[in-house]
Amino acid sequence: AQRVTQPEKLLSVFKGAPVELKCNYSYSGSPELFWYVQYSRQRLQLLLRHISRESIKGFTADLNKGETSFHLKKPFAQEEDSAMYYCALTGGFKTIFGAGTRLFVKA
Amino acid sequence: GAVVSQHPSWVICKSGTSVKIECRSLDFQATTMFWYRQFPKQSLMLMATSNEGSKATYEQGVEKDKFLINHASLTLSTLTVTSAHPEDSSFYICSARVGGLAKNIQYFGAGTRLSVL
Numbered sequence: 700a701q702r703v704t705q706p707e708k709l710l711s712v713f714k715g716a717p718v719e720l721k722c723n724y725s726y727s728g729s730p731e732l733f734w735y736v737q738y739s740r741q742r743l744q745l746l747l748r749h750i751s752r753e754s755i756k757g758f759t760a761d762l763n764k765g766e767t768s769f770h771l772k773k774p775f776a777q778e779e780d781s782a783m784y785y786c787a788l789t790g791g792f793k794t795i796f797g798a799g800t801r802l803f804v805k806a
Numbered sequence: 807g808a809v810v811s812q813h814p815s816w817v818i819c820k821s822g823t824s825v826k827i828e829c830r831s832l833d834f835q836a837t838t839m840f841w842y843r844q845f846p847k848q849s850l851m852l853m854a855t856s857n858e859g860s861k862a863t864y865e866q867g868v869e870k871d872k873f874l875i876n877h878a879s880l881t882l883s884t885l886t887v888t889s890a891h892p893e894d895s896s897f898y899i900c901s902a903r904v905g906g907l908a909k910n911i912q913y914f915g916a917g918t919r920l921s922v923l
Binding site: 785 | 838840848849850852855899901910911912913914915916917
């Protein structure tokens with residue numbers, strides 16, 4: 700069965716501190732992993748996908764198949780990073796989302 | 807980037823009435839659209855997958871007769887909540903999937919807040 704787990708509901712860090720949002724998944728095949736972000740009063744939007752292997756807004760995420768993880772990282776958090784972050788997995792024709800982690804970056 | 811328009815953004819209706827929500831891809835053709843439901847402070851729950859020209863595929867536990875989905879064209883999918891009741895009050899979000907190299911990326915509508923009195 701497909702499952703995406705984001706263990707932290709809320710993550711609070713100070714501006715300039717490193718941040719890591721955890722995501723673990725369960726899937727029997729080869730999934731495609733994504734991070735979506737929802738800023739206040741905005742719609743959900745793609746942040747990055749694992750096959751692109753790129754850095755967006757300073758965020759990176761590496762797919763670790765051994766640990767079935769796709770953690771989102773940023774070395775220096777900014778206040779504008781405060782948002783709701785969802786890890787998502789696409790397997791076959793279906794995409795499922797984790798419960799989400801709210802990141803709060805304090806000044 | 808791809809834009810998905812969802813309408814209305816907020817609707818209030820009386821119990822027993824039906825409500826239709828539209829989801830349009832404005833600048834691309836979407837062969838597949840998705841409908842999600844989101845409860846307060848919870849994640850998105852996939853309700854159904856809508857493919858153009860064919861019947862929607864509903865997730866387990868979602869009543870197909872209650873949540874009617876029509877995907878008549880490559881740019882429009884509609885969700886009709888029939889005989890709505892207060893427990894149907896929720897935030898409904900649609901998304902559309904782009905084809906090609908970005909085939910699994912989803913673009914989301916802004917959502918529709920349904921309040922059933």
